[in-house]
Amino acid sequence: MTGKLADKVALVTGGSAGIGLGIAKRLAEEGARVFITGRRAAELDKAVAAIGGNAAAVRGDVSNLADLDRIFADIGAQAGRIDVLVANAGFYEFGALGEITEEHFDKTFNTNVRGLLFTVQKALPLLGKGSSVILTGSMVSIKGFTACSVYNASKAAVRSFARTWIVDLKGRDIRVNVLSPGYTDTPGVAQFMTDDVKAAAAASVPLGRLGIPDDLGKAAVFLASDDSAYVSGIELFVDGGVAQI
Secondary structure, X not given: OOOOOOOOEEEEOOOOOHHHHHHXXXXXXXXXXXXXXEOOHHHHHHHHHHHOOOEEEXXXXXXXXXXXXXXXXXXXXXXXXXXXXXXXXXXXXXXXXXXXXXXXXXXXXXXXXXXXXXXXXXXXXXXXXXXXXXXXXXXXXXXXXXXXXXXXXXXXXXXHHHHHHHHHOOXXXXXXXXXXXXXXXXXXXXXXXXXXXXXXXXHOOOOOOOEOHHHHHHHHXXXXXXXXXXXXXXXXXXXXXXXXX
C-alpha cells in the first residue's frame, strides 16, 4: 500500500457517518488500515463498504468505559498498535439557558468530554513513538451561538485537553492536535438546518460555502502524517474562515 499513511493503523471513533466517515475515507485512501467505531451495526457495515480498502468496524459507545476497553482489546489483538487516533465521536442538541436539563448536560458531556478523555487515555498503551492524536473540536470552542452553551463548552474542553496532554505526554513523541470544523454539510446537520438556514450560514462564510466531510478528511491526513511532524497542540480550523471574523 502506498500513500502518506502507508502501513499506519488508524482508529476513527464515530466513523460511520458525516465528518468521521469523511476522515476515515481519506485516511484509507492514503494507505492506512482503518478501524471505525459507532453504536449501530447497520451504519457501520455501510461505512466499511464505503471506505473500502483495509477497513473494519468495532461496535461500541465511547461514553461506555466497558465498550472502550473491548474496542481497544479488539484492535490490539488485530493490529497490535494504533498510529493515528481520531477521537471524533460526538453528540449535539440544542439547550437554551434557563431550559437546560441534567439529561441534556450529561448526554453532551458524557460523549464529547468524558468519552473523548477516556478514549485517549485507554488508547495510550497502543500509541507508540510518532503517533498522532486528533481530537474533533468545533469552531464553537471560540464562538457563542444561542441555545448551544453546553455543546460549546464541551468543545472548549476538548481544546483545553490538547494543550495539557502535549505536556503530559512530553517525552513520548505523541502529537495531539484539535481539528475544528465550521458549518459542515452532513446528514446530522440536515436534522436542524433547513435549506434557507444553510444558505444563510454559507453566506456568512468568507469562502462562501458550507464545508463537506472531505474537507475535514484532507486536513486530518495532514495532522496524521509526517507532513505535520513538528505540529502539536494546535487547533486547526477547517471552517472557510468563519471563526476568524
